[in-house]
Amino acid sequence: MFRSLARKIQMLFIALFCTTMLSGTNSTLADESHENALLGAGAHFAWIVFDALKEDLKRATGRDTILFGENSMLGVGCNAGIKAAQQNAIGHETFGFVCCPLTEEEIEKEQLIVYPLAMEPVMILTHKTNPINDLSIEQIRKIFSGDVLNWKEVGGNDESIVVVTRLHCKDRPGHWKTILPSDKEFRQERLNVKSASAMVQRINDFKSAMGHIGSTWNFKPEDQVKIITVGGVAPTAENLKNGTYPFYRPLSAITTRNPSPDVVKLIKEAQNGPAFRRVAEQYQLLPLNPMRQVSVKK
Numbered sequence: 001m002f003r004s005l006a007r008k009i010q011m012l013f014i015a016l017f018c019t020t021m022l023s024g025t026n027s028t029l030a031d032e033s034h035e036n037a038l039l040g041a042g043a044h045f046a047w048i049v050f051d052a053l054k055e056d057l058k059r060a061t062g063r064d065t066i067l068f069g070e071n072s073m074l075g076v077g078c079n080a081g082i083k084a085a086q087q088n089a090i091g092h093e094t095f096g097f098v099c100c101p102l103t104e105e106e107i108e109k110e111q112l113i114v115y116p117l118a119m120e121p122v123m124i125l126t127h128k129t130n131p132i133n134d135l136s137i138e139q140i141r142k143i144f145s146g147d148v149l150n151w152k153e154v155g156g157n158d159e160s161i162v163v164v165t166r167l168h169c170k171d172r173p174g175h176w177k178t179i180l181p182s183d184k185e186f187r188q189e190r191l192n193v194k195s196a197s198a199m200v201q202r203i204n205d206f207k208s209a210m211g212h213i214g215s216t217w218n219f220k221p222e223d224q225v226k227i228i229t230v231g232g233v234a235p236t237a238e239n240l241k242n243g244t245y246p247f248y249r250p251l252s253a254i255t256t257r258n259p260s261p262d263v264v265k266l267i268k269e270a271q272n273g274p275a276f277r278r279v280a281e282q283y284q285l286l287p288l289n290p291m292r293q294v295s296v297k298k
Helices: 001-021 044-052 054-060 076-086 106-110 137-145 196-205 237-243 261-272 274-283
Strands: 038-042 065-068 094-098 112-127 160-167 209-214 225-230 249-257
Touching: 038 044, 038 076, 038 261, 044 054, 044 065, 044 076, 044 094, 044 112, 044 249, 044 274, 054 137, 054 261, 076 094, 076 249, 094 261, 106 112, 106 225, 112 196, 112 237, 112 274, 137 160, 160 196, 160 237, 196 209, 196 225, 261 274
Parallel strands: 038 065, 038 094, 160 209
Antiparallel strands: 094 249, 112 209, 112 225, 112 249
16 A cells, blocks of 8 residues: 555656646646556657657557657756656656757766667748748858848848747757857847747748758648758758758657666667657658568468
């Protein structure tokens, strides 16, 4: 009886942590019993992968998976993934997921194991009424840095460019740093938003805006945005693989260094299972692990 009560208290603590860190998510522990569930939390863009695979993960582990990370907010995504992973203990197994690469120093300090999932294209967005459909890497970098201030300088309308950025995880390498390597190199007169949804909204609001977002974002039919090519190259998995698309970030799962067997089984299914390939195809992700071979009965 005491162990059952202690487990419920632990699960409630984790639930409160995740709902506080990732407010607005539709997933809670209050509406139904999840006595045997595995819990994951972290960055929205990696959450998309695990959420799409929930049924396959359940078949692999025999357990439900509760996920937090539907909303994308500065300061809580990857950090929440690390904190969630560190909550792992006997009786309440947890894992995290991140959309930024972690430094070796951070991995060692936090005593983590990183499980690579996929490379995700970082797409360049403009308003759909913008006549510009393609920009070179140099032009994009000059716009974000403030060296180019008007669309007419790159063959567009005579309109001042509104730069929109979401410069999360500033101390971690990769992600938006494939555009410019430091937040200090971005134009000072810009709109810096706190979430991916706010990024899309600002592009909707300003016809002369340009921004960036991961390929796993689900746009709404009413959004007024379009994705432009970079030097004639589209943000696809194939172009990440052949090295011609320049902007990207890795999606990964993380655990402590003593993960439970079921959490490892869940992550391996996400890394290697055939269902992940369907998700990767949908969002133009480049898988970083070989697909598990499935035997076919004759």
